[in-house]
Amino acid sequence: MSASASDQPLGSPPVTPARSRHREPAGLPADVAERFRAATSPENEGESFVRNDYLVLLAACLVAPVLFIALAWLA
Known part of the structure; x- marks a missing residue:
């Protein structure tokens, strides 16, 4: 059975598809x-953190x- 909005506990955020953590700035x-x-590509994510x-x-x-x-010196 699939989960629907009515199956979620009250007060919990709605289930949304996973999004990228990085948004490309406009312009x-x-x-x-x-x-x-x-x-910001997933392939390079580990390298930038290191x-x-x-x-x-x-x-x-x-x-x-x-x-x-x-x-x-202050003490």
Whole structure:
């Protein structure tokens, strides 16, 4: 038996088909739109997350000593 709107508990959001997490911004030039599609495609999703993880780790390693020294100086 298929699920219908009446089968859902009250207050729950309606069931909708899965959508892409990334929406293409409107009004982009063709080359920018193509790069956006390539960067947000499901095939490249894992790679961009790995790259972002390394950037966050690098930022944390650069910021943490500065904060530690500043807090030690204030104490």
